[in-house]
Amino acid sequence: MTASLTEKQHGVRELARAEERTAHNYHPLPVVVAHAEGAWMTDVDGRRFLDLLAGYSALNFGHSHPALVAAAHAQLDKLTLTSRAFVHDQFADFCAALGDLCGKDLVLPMNTGAEAVETAIKVARKWGYEVKGVPADQATIIVASGNFHGRTTTIVGFSDDPDARDGFGPFSPGFVTVPYGDLEALEAAIDATTVAVLIEPIQGEGGVVIPPEGYLRGVREACTRENVLFAADEIQAGLGRTGRTFACDHEGVVPDIYILGKALGGGIVPVSAIVADRDILGVLKPGQHGSTFGGNPLACAVGHEVVDMLATGDFQRRAEELGELLRTRLEAMVGHGVLAVRVRGLWAGIDIDPSVGTGRQVCEALMARGVLAKDTHGSTIRLAPPLVISAEDLEWGLDQLAEVVGT
């Protein structure tokens, strides 16, 4: 920053530079963050913001959690990458710990969420051909309307969001879409070619859409009955966010394949994985799938610390307790600038009354008051505060929201 530039101009200049030299595939709020700790972020001009998005749940443990930063630092000094051509000393422990957390035999680490979803699709198809006996190239996977599983061409091909999908075809065949939450429709869609049902136990990007009670149990029963794999995309919903380790836990349901990402990397490195038993993940043989960075030493060191932190149950309990506060406060806003709220643990979708403004306008007004949140689908705001947020800070953030929407 030059001496003549005021502090205010610094942020403005950085925004303009970012706009000028990047593809415009995002429409970020106009804030340039330089530092963050716990639930608070500080911008380049020294203004502080309460983070109520937590990197779409990638920062469940908050910014710069000391244990995670320590694990990363320690590993950085020792070994960062081998590729999977060689085995490194962090690999087995991480996979065993994550497998134990999920109650499953095997772990296949990747990097991003979309890669993990792609991995689950490949494994389910291969299982379908080799174990279930589906004729070659006939495998189908049932997905839900309103889904969000990532941005690869295969995945956007079975999205029903025109922004995600239009202009990116042709798409991979083999996906059947049924309405989310409709068990009968799902059961009716299963046939001899069905290898998997791929759903989010709660749809995050869709606006924190919680399916009707009993839906996940019904999906589990249908999959078991019909010899179909239940692949649960817990990338955003899992790892403590909802007050349980997995969102499926709320219905006491264990899927065949857990798909994990976001918080698994502790907000430090991209770490994703699929976790399943040997009879499923065992279908992969050398050369059939991989990733240069998947399961690298740094990722495993951080991911292992994440798993150890979750194994205490403290973060899940915190999400559940603070979630009650979140629910009480948000429900009081219904009818006062808010049309509806959906809350599970420390995670909420808030439908803003259009007379108040768009979701984006509400987020901009929140930003002006020092709170960062993000809109989705026009009129919905998603709140996913770091699970380490204090009750006082959460209350303060919700006070700002209440004032912005006019209660």
Ligand SMILES: Cc1ncc(COP(=O)(O)O)c(C=O)c1O
């Ligand atoms: C449920 C779900 N699945 C998959 C993804 C894709 O993850 P990534 O952005 O790491 O590829 C996301 C990201 O928001 C998600 O919410």
